[in-house]
Amino acid sequence: MNTLNVPLGTRSYQIHIGSGALTQPELFSVHLQKGAVCIITDDRVGPLYLAKLEQALAAFEPRSVAVPNGERHKNWRTLDMVFRFLLKNGFGRDATLVALGGGVIGDLTGFGAACYQRGIAYLQVPTTLLAQVDAAIGGKTAINHVYGKNMIGAFHQPRAVVVDPGTLVTLEPRELSSGLAEVIKYGLIADEDLFLWLEGHVQELLDRDLPALNHAINRCCEIKAAVVAEDEQEQGRRALLNLGHTFGHAIERALGYGEWLHGEAVAAGIAMAAEVSVRMDWLKPAEYRRICRLVERAGLPNRPPAAVTPGQFLEYMQRDKKVRQGRQRLVLPKGIGQAVVSDDFDADALADTLTHKPL
Amino acid sequence: MNTLNVPLGTRSYQIHIGSGALTQPELFSVHLQKGAVCIITDDRVGPLYLAKLEQALAAFEPRSVAVPNGERHKNWRTLDMVFRFLLKNGFGRDATLVALGGGVIGDLTGFGAACYQRGIAYLQVPTTLLAQVDAAIGGKTAINHVYGKNMIGAFHQPRAVVVDPGTLVTLEPRELSSGLAEVIKYGLIADEDLFLWLEGHVQELLDRDLPALNHAINRCCEIKAAVVAEDEQEQGRRALLNLGHTFGHAIERALGYGEWLHGEAVAAGIAMAAEVSVRMDWLKPAEYRRICRLVERAGLPNRPPAAVTPGQFLEYMQRDKKVRQGRQRLVLPKGIGQAVVSDDFDADALADTLTHKPL
Numbered sequence: 250m251n252t253l254n255v256p257l258g259t260r261s262y263q264i265h266i267g268s269g270a271l272t273q274p275e276l277f278s279v280h281l282q283k284g285a286v287c288i289i290t291d292d293r294v295g296p297l298y299l300a301k302l303e304q305a306l307a308a309f310e311p312r313s314v315a316v317p318n319g320e321r322h323k324n325w326r327t328l329d330m331v332f333r334f335l336l337k338n339g340f341g342r343d344a345t346l347v348a349l350g351g352g353v354i355g356d357l358t359g360f361g362a363a364c365y366q367r368g369i370a371y372l373q374v375p376t377t378l379l380a381q382v383d384a385a386i387g388g389k390t391a392i393n394h395v396y397g398k399n400m401i402g403a404f405h406q407p408r409a410v411v412v413d414p415g416t417l418v419t420l421e422p423r424e425l426s427s428g429l430a431e432v433i434k435y436g437l438i439a440d441e442d443l444f445l446w447l448e449g450h451v452q453e454l455l456d457r458d459l460p461a462l463n464h465a466i467n468r469c470c471e472i473k474a475a476v477v478a479e480d481e482q483e484q485g486r487r488a489l490l491n492l493g494h495t496f497g498h499a500i501e502r503a504l505g506y507g508e509w510l511h512g513e514a515v516a517a518g519i520a521m522a523a524e525v526s527v528r529m530d531w532l533k534p535a536e537y538r539r540i541c542r543l544v545e546r547a548g549l550p551n552r553p554p555a556a557v558t559p560g561q562f563l564e565y566m567q568r569d570k571k572v573r574q575g576r577q578r579l580v581l582p583k584g585i586g587q588a589v590v591s592d593d594f595d596a597d598a599l600a601d602t603l604t605h606k607p608l
Numbered sequence: 609m610n611t612l613n614v615p616l617g618t619r620s621y622q623i624h625i626g627s628g629a630l631t632q633p634e635l636f637s638v639h640l641q642k643g644a645v646c647i648i649t650d651d652r653v654g655p656l657y658l659a660k661l662e663q664a665l666a667a668f669e670p671r672s673v674a675v676p677n678g679e680r681h682k683n684w685r686t687l688d689m690v691f692r693f694l695l696k697n698g699f700g701r702d703a704t705l706v707a708l709g710g711g712v713i714g715d716l717t718g719f720g721a722a723c724y725q726r727g728i729a730y731l732q733v734p735t736t737l738l739a740q741v742d743a744a745i746g747g748k749t750a751i752n753h754v755y756g757k758n759m760i761g762a763f764h765q766p767r768a769v770v771v772d773p774g775t776l777v778t779l780e781p782r783e784l785s786s787g788l789a790e791v792i793k794y795g796l797i798a799d800e801d802l803f804l805w806l807e808g809h810v811q812e813l814l815d816r817d818l819p820a821l822n823h824a825i826n827r828c829c830e831i832k833a834a835v836v837a838e839d840e841q842e843q844g845r846r847a848l849l850n851l852g853h854t855f856g857h858a859i860e861r862a863l864g865y866g867e868w869l870h871g872e873a874v875a876a877g878i879a880m881a882a883e884v885s886v887r888m889d890w891l892k893p894a895e896y897r898r899i900c901r902l903v904e905r906a907g908l909p910n911r912p913p914a915a916v917t918p919g920q921f922l923e924y925m926q927r928d929k930k931v932r933q934g935r936q937r938l939v940l941p942k943g944i945g946q947a948v949v950s951d952d953f954d955a956d957a958l959a960d961t962l963t964h965k966p967l
Contacts, residue, residue: 283933325684336755341931364723366929367750367761368841391726396695402726403762482727570725572700574642 250276251467255386255474257481260406264386264470268459270413271298271374274305277347280409282370284343286311289331289358293318294350294376297419302349302374311347312338316357321507323353323393325401331361345370345408351377351424352384352511356399359390363405373407376416378428378462379512382435382469383490385410387477393506397568398498404482412470414462422455426548427512429454430493433543434519435469438489439476441586443468448539451546488571488590492580493518496553499565503557509550516549521602526581528598534608536585559603609635610826614745614833616840619765623745623829627818629772630657630733633664636706639768641729643702645670648690648717652677653709653735656778661708661733670706671697675716680866682712682752684760690720704729704767710736710783711743711870715758718749722764732766735775737787737821738871741794741828742849744769746836752865756927757857763841771829773821781814785907786871788813789852792902793878794828797848798835800945802827807898810905847930847949851939852877855912858924862916868909875908880961885940887957893967895944918962 250267265276286309290299295315303311314334316327335344348358348371355373362371373385391402417425429451436444446464447454453461473490480487496518500509509517523540526532544551553562571578571590578592579599609626624635645668649658654674662670673693675686694703707717707730714732721730732744750761776784788810795803805823806813812820832849839846855877859868868876882899885891900910912921930937930949937951938958 325688329684332753332760333755336753336759336927339926339931339934341933342929343932360723364719364760364762366759367748367763389726394691394695396692400695400725401691401723403723404726567698568695570701572698573702575698575700 253467253470253474255406256478257406260388262407262409264410264412264474266412266414266463266466266470268413268415268463270411271301271416272305274308276411277306277372278308280372281309282343282345284345285309285340286345286347287335287340288313288347288349289354289361290315290349291318291354292316294354298349298376298416302347306347316354318353319507320353320393320501320511321505323357323506325392328357328361328392331357332365335365340365342366342369345372347372347374348385349374349376350380351375352380355380355385356390356402357392359388359405359407360392360402363390363403368405370408373410375410375412377420377424378417378466379424379431381412381414381466382428383431383473385412386470386473388481397565398501398506399570400568412466414459414466417462418457422548423510423513425455425457427510429547430512430516430519430544430549432465432469433547434490434492434515435472437519437540437582437585438492438580438588439472439586440468444543444585448543451543455548488578489580489588491571492582492588493522495566495569495571495579496521496562498569499562500553500557502565503561504554509554513550516544516547517551517553520544520551521553522579522581524602524608525579525594525598526583527608528601529581529595531581531583539585540582559600562603612826612829612833614765615837616765619747621766621768623769623771623833625771625773625822625825625829627772627774627822629770630660630775631664633667635770636665636731637667639731640668641702641704643704644668644699645704645706646694646699647672647706647708648713648720649674649708650677650713651675653713657708657735657775661706665706675713677712678866679712679752679860679870680864682716682865684751687716687720687751690716691724694724699724701725701728704731706731706733707744708733708735709739710734711739714739714744715749715761716751718747718764718766719751719761722749722762727764729767732769734769734771736779736783737776737825738783738790740771740773740825741787742790742832744771745829745832747840756924757860757865758929759927771825773818773825776821777816781907782869782872784814784816786869788906789871789875789878789903789908791824791828792906793849793851793874794831796878796899796941796944797851797939797947798831798945799827803902803944807902810902814907847937848939848947850930851941851947852881854925854928854930854938855880855921857928858921859912859916861924862920863913868913872909875903875906876910876912879903879910880912881938881940883961883967884938884953884957885942886967887960888940888954890940890942892943898944899941918959921962
């Protein structure tokens with residue numbers, strides 16, 4: 250078992266990472282309040298891991314709610330199911346929610362905890378690679394709005410994150426690949442060594458080799474913890490974690506949430522951001538090809554769906570939360586292991602990328 | 609023009625109080641961001657004051673949204689109207705919302721600002737006495753849930769509060785009295801002198817005498833600012849501001865939101881809390897009679913509606929956000945000018961109060 254710290258003053262918390270973590274009561278008990286506990290999960294993860302978690306939390310007599318699985322349910326309607334359960338069953342301000350599932354469950358539960366009675370405690374127990382390396386850490390919570398992804402949300406840090414890589418054995422292949430998109434992202438924005446390691450070990454990750462998964466998860470959590478500690482509310486550096494996401498959110502929005510998985514859309518978005526960088530000479534063509542190749546080997550798309558038009562991209566990208574005074578801002582790689590947030594990019598480079606003009 | 613400060617570190621802000629404040633551009637401009645401005649108001653206040661405020665904000669080219677007036681619209685459906693407007697019109701994270709209206713508009717706008725793109729700035733421009741002395745200050749924001757009042761919300765401080773007592777000339781008499789319930793509350797929990805002053809000046813307030821209103825508003829804002837500065841997140845002393853509210857929320861819930869105004873329900877709740885205190889010898893019968901008399905002279909009910917049963921009170925009071933580990937907590941006066949938050953009250957004193965047993 251490895252424990253990392255997210256240093257945020259009074260909001261600091263620990264990330265416990267280790268196979269079998271899900272069944273260790275002491276990892277949870279130290280982080281729980283005196284009040285009642287409610288596990289929030291979905292109808293895919295619940296049948297697999299809810300009983301185990303309930304056993305680990307038995308001393309707290311947890312209740313549980315299972316909502317429908319999937320990104321298209323990350324909305325007010327689903328959140329209100331949770332609120333109704335909590336209110337009907339008398340959960341008070343001293344209650345703790347426990348998010349058992351992927352990024353959707355973590356985001357939904359975290360935002361629910363942020364708003365319920367003006368804010369209660371919650372723990373993250375991520376069961377997908379994407380949530381284990383990214384979504385569960387850092388306190389960004391949200392639901393989708395019909396007019397934009399993650400548009401309604403809050404910064405609300407969990408009391409702890411308990412990561413059990415053992416849960417990845419049951420993860421669907423598409424979901425596993427989706428998580429790898431975020432792992433590749435960390436390499437690109439902050440850690441050339443991680444990117445190199447990925448080029449050598451991506452197949453082991455796809456084969457669910459536990460030591461390889463452990464290495465990737467630990468490294469990504471370290472990077473995320475450091476970035477969040479430096480810029481909790483995304484005033485600056487934290488925006489780098491959005492590499493590929495401005496394009497990716499537009500893809501998700503255009504196709505309908507859930508059509509492409511979040512990581513699939515982000516993967517295509519990473520390749521598109523890299524393409525913009527190449528057109529501006531911020532990235533070498535050889536580096537761009539390495540990125541596209543790694544994305545492909547991870548089982549991910551390295552180009553956008555043909556169905557999404559340049560006009561849709563431009564419209565939906567303008568809804569991005571990074572837009573300031575109407576100006577589009579993009580996260581763009583500068584070589585491998587480094588990236589910038591910029592509103593000073595070449596508009597033609599973006600237009601040529603969206604219209605698939607040959608490089 | 610008087611300016612008070614709410615000292616909350618990086619979240620500190622000013623309260624500007626003065627007749628005509630609504631038309632003074634400089635009171636707003638110093639608190640606005642570079643981004644777009646959207647005024648949120650309702651269909652009762654809008655026709656009276658929106659044009660004036662738009663003029664004061666003209667340099668920022670504000671847009672505006674008017675939602676239906678009244679407590680029964682303080683819900684997700686109304687909030688979503690605001691979100692749709694903001695998203696359709698491309699409001700970004702650098703936007704500022706301006707709440708123009710009573711407590712409902714302030715609470716709804718504040719919660720909207722807390723969640724929109726994970727948090728944007730907002731200003732409070734309260735136009736009812738209740739909002740000017742209480743709701744607009746302190747950053748408590750919320751919407752109602754069908755299972756309980758103010759159950760979904762956030763602590764999110766405004767960037768400034770601009771109070772124009774001149775707006776009270778158009779306030780309906782019932783609304784003016786409703787605000788007086790909160791003024792009486794401040795006297796009871798924190799300031800015997802204010803209570804004594806109210807006994808001598810309540811008629812002037814009902815007659816909308818501006819110097820009297822100014823005095824009451826300034827004193828209440830001073831008390832609220834001090835309490836909030838000491839306990840922003842209501843871990844302790846701030847709960848005293850809920851005197852009368854546990855009973856009051858149960859009344860509002862039982863009758864249906866909007867049937868009794870919030871201040872009317874709080875007034876009856878204050879009298880009920882005082883009655884519990886009398887039964888426990890925490891308050892002298894003569895003090896209780898002074899409280900009931902002042903409430904009545906303010907045009908407010910000093911007993912609960914006959915239609916609300918003791919069972920309804922007990923059920924809805926259990927949903928109170930002050931409940932801890934299932935234990936009811938009440939704010940109870942101890943003499944005039946002092947109150948406590950206690951879970952160690954005499955259950956019979958509460959039961960006798962709910963069943964109208966003679967004192």
